[in-house]
Amino acid sequence: MTNNLRYIERIPTAAEFQELRTNAGWGIPPESALKDSLAKTIFGVCVEDSDGTTIGMGRLVGDGGIQVFITDVIVHKHWQNRGIGKQIMKSLMKHVENVSSPATFVGLFSAIGREKFYKTFGFITRPNEKLGAGMVYFPAKKDGK
Numbered sequence: 001m002t003n004n005l006r007y008i009e010r011i012p013t014a015a016e017f018q019e020l021r022t023n024a025g026w027g028i029p030p031e032s033a034l035k036d037s038l039a040k041t042i043f044g045v046c047v048e049d050s051d052g053t054t055i056g057m058g059r060l061v062g063d064g065g066i067q068v069f070i071t072d073v074i075v076h077k078h079w080q081n082r083g084i085g086k087q088i089m090k091s092l093m094k095h096v097e098n099v100s101s102p103a104t105f106v107g108l109f110s111a112i113g114r115e116k117f118y119k120t121f122g123f124i125t126r127p128n129e130k131l132g133a134g135m136v137y138f139p140a141k142k143d144g145k
């Protein structure tokens with residue numbers, strides 16, 4: 001029942017973050033990095049079911065005004081495809097609209113095959129005629145793979 005879900009503007013706890021990332025099949029950062037990272041989140045949204053269990057989250061990182069990145073948008077597998085991810089994105093984008101200026105840049109790295117999900121919120125893929133490729137570097141993996 002998605003009617004009983006609560007969308008709360010807050011940063012996920014370390015436990016919730018670990019649980020949802022594990023459910024998504026993603027790696028868990030080391031504990032100290034994780035706590036530091038969560039504390040520096042500029043805006044977060046958590047979705048709680050009727051038992052108070054967090055079944056979805058999303059967060060914004062960056063400088064809060066000019067450079068903003070969307071990250072860790074996850075809905076627990078059991079709850080996917082019911083419009084919850086879309087609601088999480090709406091909440092994140094509402095915050096972006098509130099803090100944005102003509103100079104605001106909102107970035108994200110889509111997981112493979114999830115581009116359509118973000119395109120509905122106005123995101124464009126790159127490279128294109130005007131923009132170079134988005135790039136990423138993993139310090140722990142010097143070969144970049």
Ligand SMILES: CC(C)(COP(=O)(O)OP(=O)(O)OC[C@H]1O[C@@H](n2cnc3c(N)ncnc32)[C@H](O)[C@@H]1OP(=O)(O)O)[C@@H](O)C(=O)NCCC(=O)NCCS
Pocket residue numbers: 024073074075076079080081082083084085086087109110111113114115116117
């Ligand atoms: C991506 C994710 C957050 C979507 O959440 P969700 O609650 O299942 O999505 P919704 O039910 O709100 O669907 C919203 C729209 O996205 C589409 N969509 C949902 N999951 C999708 C997927 N895996 N691939 C492509 N499109 C998807 C839906 O079809 C829907 O489109 P519609 O409005 O045209 O019908 C969820 O699948 C998830 O947590 N995946 C694992 C973690 C992940 O990959 N996160 C994204 C990292 S970039």
